[in-house]
Amino acid sequence: MSVQKPSIPQGTRDFGPAVVARRNYIFGVIRRVFEKFGYAPLETPTMENLSVLTGKYGEEGDQLLFKVLNSGDFLTKKNAAVTAEDLEAGSRKVLPKIAEKGLRYDLTVPFARYVVMNRGTLTFPFKRYQIQPVWRADRPQRGRYREFYQCDADVVGTDSLLCEAEIVLMMSEVLNTLGLTEHTIKINHRRVLGTFYQALGGEGTEVDLFTAIDKLDKIGQDGVTRELLERGFSEASVARLFELLSVQGSFAEKLQQLQSAFAAAQVPTEADGSYKGLQELGQVQQLLQDFGFTHFDHLEFDPTLARGLSYYTGCIFEIKINNVNMGSVSGGGRYDNLTGAFGLPGVSGVGFSFGVDRLYDCLEELNLFPEAVATTTRCLLASFDLENSRQLLPILRQLREAGVAAELYPDEAKLGKQFKYADAKGIPYVLLQGPEEQAAGQFKLKELSTGQEQLLGWNAVLDALTK
Amino acid sequence: MSVQKPSIPQGTRDFGPAVVARRNYIFGVIRRVFEKFGYAPLETPTMENLSVLTGKYGEEGDQLLFKVLNSGDFLTKKNAAVTAEDLEAGSRKVLPKIAEKGLRYDLTVPFARYVVMNRGTLTFPFKRYQIQPVWRADRPQRGRYREFYQCDADVVGTDSLLCEAEIVLMMSEVLNTLGLTEHTIKINHRRVLGTFYQALGGEGTEVDLFTAIDKLDKIGQDGVTRELLERGFSEASVARLFELLSVQGSFAEKLQQLQSAFAAAQVPTEADGSYKGLQELGQVQQLLQDFGFTHFDHLEFDPTLARGLSYYTGCIFEIKINNVNMGSVSGGGRYDNLTGAFGLPGVSGVGFSFGVDRLYDCLEELNLFPEAVATTTRCLLASFDLENSRQLLPILRQLREAGVAAELYPDEAKLGKQFKYADAKGIPYVLLQGPEEQAAGQFKLKELSTGQEQLLGWNAVLDALTK
Incomplete structure (x- = not known):
């Protein structure tokens, strides 16, 4: 067996202790919110x-x-x-x-496959969340990996708009819990986009229109204009589009303005005179109000939101963090035919997904990780020699019995080396008991961040380490 | 896109909500014990x-x-x-x-690779734990999967026997916390096996001897005898081996008997007159005593334990659950050259691993999963009609604000259907507030397991659901 310099595949990462702890903190916040809303965990195989x-x-x-x-x-x-x-x-x-x-390429297709395979035994509406890695053979670049985690929550088997409202609530709670208070939850409806197409009078294709709008963020109004003109839309239509897209005001005001504009353009309505996309958005807003949702200043009806060419058919969502320069950290929407490809048509569902890598980068940039997340061991027992180590063993046991993560430096080593070990591992406290302290029935407890040293009895040590 | 009947690859599994919750319970117990002993989490990529x-x-x-x-x-x-x-x-x-x-085929080789790649920045002794799936293209059969989780804890960069003692402590704490109190932690030392070989007088090869002893559980004394005779051991040697393997008594007594037997067979000792394997086992026992370890009745020195032909060089461990008919649920040992293949020789370490699937089966067979693990949603709000649903939304919000996992049935449906949903999901409580209760400022809370129904005010509802 020849000696080799080991490496890991392009686009993959090792996560050391500090990073795993921070990632688990994010996963924990997301998981607790999902579970509080009645979503239950599912795990599917890595290979499909x-x-x-x-x-x-x-x-x-x-x-x-x-x-x-x-x-x-x-x-x-x-x-x-x-x-x-x-x-x-x-x-x-x-x-x-x-x-x-x-x-596994995403969590949505395995979920659909699971629903179809287990449709006889599942209870609908079926609410599941799934936090697992996915793999894509993309060209690796900054912030784009070949292995990365997704955190999805979906409910299938109901078309109740309560689910859409609860997605907004879940998004809001996760972000606020993480401290990402400067965010915008954008919402739109696929059928609002469809109504735009009808309002333009039938030039080009729907797909071309959506594809162009989807790029507005990246290529701006000029770029979208150029693309639409190339695809057979007239200048008048494009001008009309941007007029429609530029509605201003509150959530309700924008809905009202578009309702009037669509009516003026003589786009056909539902039987009740409404446009279904606008109507559903209004209902979601009403449900949030009934709920007592208090963060309407962070919720924006954005008629330019398109979410690519994916399978969405109803409401669509996206989250931007306003004080970090980064793409969306979450997105989702309603789909009417998730399981059709597997032979189970007509199952409506709605769901969304958090991207953990982007959330991580936001928290890091804004310095929002709680300090307590960083380390696992709370106290190192340092020893003067092997005899002292043996005397410290029952102390070590009692600390752990009290729930304190603790370790004893395993080898005979100078105190300086042991303190360096604690420092490098981010262990906040070092506990010593030399012959003097032992004779007095006391311990020396040093807090590394402040350098403060205290002589304490056993109960005071336990108090300090468990508080 | 043609319609197909979906399936998952042979030997892989979907884990539905109830199973994920139970698996997470096991992972949580293991993780908390590892962290209490100062082990920090590591995650490596799926692909190597x-x-x-x-x-x-x-x-x-x-x-x-x-x-x-x-x-x-x-x-x-x-x-x-x-x-x-x-x-x-x-x-x-x-x-x-x-x-x-x-x-990834196991967690040990990726760990060794990680240590070598990061040796410049890691703090030694480096204590890491790792809970991740591994994949093996084995022929699938009952209890053997192609994707399964391992839970490893290893420390490298020290040869202190304190680490061996702490492995026994961690094994014991995990098993007792899970309620698997009827267990045996078996311990042996690779050099005790080596000394057996020397005591037999140099017939056959060491590898043949260890391979045969390793099968004792499966093929019995007759099978091992046959195999050793075939491999060139004499009948006298085989008889001598079984005499040595049959030592009886306490941990200390067995050590003493083997020390005498080896000396009688004139096997060369260390300079201090001891046999290193026996000596180290004695030291581990002494450290456990110093610690105040109280479960010596579950710790057995088993000189027949061989743990295959793996890379172990010192103490070896294995756990059997006595009241379940199943192979070992955990194993491990010390290795002196884990990272040698990657160009970093002489790094000693010791570690062990839990097999989660076997622990799961033991807990299930012995009915040891706590009931609270089974469900995530604690309360379903059932509604009489859409108007009632809207009135319940602030209640739903307040329950969640109090930390209660709660959901509202999202569609208009008969109460019977909603109760059936709660029952199928294992939700313990259903909360209702019809016009009558609303007028009285009360709620109806039904506990599904007992059928008991109570009329309660809001504070009493919160009390019942948060206790």
Whole structure:
């Protein structure tokens, strides 16, 4: 076995103790909010059959799936031996013969697969959350990884707008609990976008319109204009679009203005004279009011929000942190046909997802991680020699029995080295008991951050370490 | 996109809400004990480079690694295009050209890789724990999965036997906290096995002897005898071996008997007249006594314990649950050269691992899961109609503000259906407030397990749900 310099794959990361502790803090906040709202945990396997994954994320997504090689003699499986002609035809021809499994690409498709496989035993509406890593063979770059965690909450089997309102509540509670108070929860409705298309009079295609609007953040009004003109929209239509998109005022005022504008453009309404997208947004707002939601200043109806070309059919959501320069930290929406690809049509659901890496970066930039999160060991017992170590063992046991994370430096070493160890590990307290202190029935407790040293009896030590 | 009946890969599992909650309970107990002993969390990537994994688990292990196909056009990578000759030569020849990464096979090799990559910045002794899944392309069978979690704790950079003693303490605390009080923690020392070999007078090989002893549990004394005779050991030697293995009595008595037996067989001692394996076991026992360890009746010196042919060089551990018919739920030991393969020789460490699936099965068989673990939502608000739902929203908010996991049935439905939902989800309480109760400023709280219904004021409701 030759000696090698080890490395980890591009785009993947080791998380050392301090980072895991901080990530677990974020996961814990999210998990507690999800559970308080009645969402229950689900975990699905890392590997899914490629037949489940392929075709669900578009052509580009299929390329970005990590595929797992069949085990054993993968070239010569019965019914699927790789031939010289296959090799000639290239990777696409060979792939299905040598790989049947892939790594989870998101948490939504495995969730849909789970719902369909267990539809006979699940209780609907089914509310689940899922906090697991996903993998994408994307080109790694700053802030983009090939392995990263998603935190999803979805409810399927109901089209009640209460679910949308509760998503806003959950988003708000997670952000405020983390201290990310400077945020904007943006909300829109897929059918508002559809009504824009109708209001423009039928030029171009809906897909072209949504794709262009989705880029507004990145390429600005000029870029979107250019793109729409290229795609066959008239200058008058584009001008009309930006007039519609520029509605101002409160949530309710914007809804009202668009209602009037759509009516003026003679876009057909529902039987009751309303536009369904606007109407549902109004209902969500009303439910939040009934709830006693107090953060309306952080909720914005943003008619330019498009959330890509994904499967959403109703309300869509996105969160921006206002005082950090970063993309959205969360997004989601309602979909009417999540499980259709697996043979179970007509199951409506709504859900959203937090990106943990971005939340982490925001908390770090704003210095919002609580200090207590950083370390696990609270007290190091330092010893003068092996005999002293032996005497400290019952002390160590009693500290742990009191719930204090504690350790004894395991080797015979100078006190300076032991203090350095505590300092490097971020252990806040060092406890000593030399012959003098022992004779007096006391301990020396040193707080490393202040340098303060105290001579204390056992009960006072326990008090200091458990408070 | 054609409709398909979805499935998951062989040997993998979905974990629904009830199972996740129970697994998280086990993980939580283990994590808290690890942290109380000063072990800090580490997480490594799911994929490792095959150069890191290959050759670390023996020939068979290499076969059981899941390999990840290179992304993109994997057949024609520069410097590694697959040729017709490669195809002819077979899978082994093609593999290194199309796969550079594999899935984590255990937590030990990634830990060693991490230590070597970060040796400049880590503080030694480095105590880490790691709770993550691993993957093995084993033939799936009852109780053996292709994806399963391991919970490891290791300390490297010290050869202090305090670490061995603390492993016994951690094992004992985890098992007792889980309620698995009927257990045996078996301990042995690799050098005791080595001394057996010397005592037999140099027939056969050490590897053959250890391999045979390791099977004693499975094939019994007759099987081991047959195997050793086949491998060139004499009948006298085998008889002598079983005489040595059959020592009886307390921990200390067994140590004493073997010391005498080895001396009688004229096996060379250390300079101080001791046998190092026996001596270290004695020291571990002494440290546990100093600690005030009270469960010596569960600790057994088992000279037949061999723990396979792995990399252990010092003490070895294994846990059996006595009242469940199942293999060991935990094992570990000391190794002197964990990081040698990565160019960092001489780093001594000791660690152990819990198998969560087996612990889970034991708790289930013995009915030891606490009831409170089973559900997350504590109270369902049932509503009579949409108007009633709206009135219940502030109640829902206040319950959650008080930390009560609560949900409102989102659709208009008959009460019977809502109660059925609560029952199926294992929600213990249903809260109602019809017009009558509202007029009286009261609520109806029903406990589903007993059927008991109470008319209560708001404070009494909060009391009942938060107690």
